[in-house]
Amino acid sequence: MGQPVTGGQRDHPKRLFGAVCETAREKFDPHEREIEHVLFGGDRRTLMAFRKQCTYFERYGDRVMERVLPVPGDPRRDSLERIPREIWSSKLYVLARGSSG
Secondary structure: OOOOOOHHHHHHHHHHHHHHHHHHHHHHHHHOOOOOOEEEEOOHHHHHHHHHHOHHHHHHHHHEEEEEEOOOOOOOHHHHHHHHHHHHOOOOOOOOOOOOO
């Protein structure tokens, strides 16, 4: 039989997401106008839960990319060091709206 889950264990993701959200706000706010794109990486369910709790990134609107960068397995240093290559392997297409008339 498994260990009972305590209230503190249940609240751990909520506290962690809150801390990550606050850190992101501190780091991103001074550069908000300069930030062209925001990408997330990791497990999609975890990201959905995080984005539900951390509404900070809603202010970035269309600048939040739909693509989710893979962070296989445990997000240890070696996985995180591969992320820049993954980002730079992305292709970005800018489509200009033409005047219709």
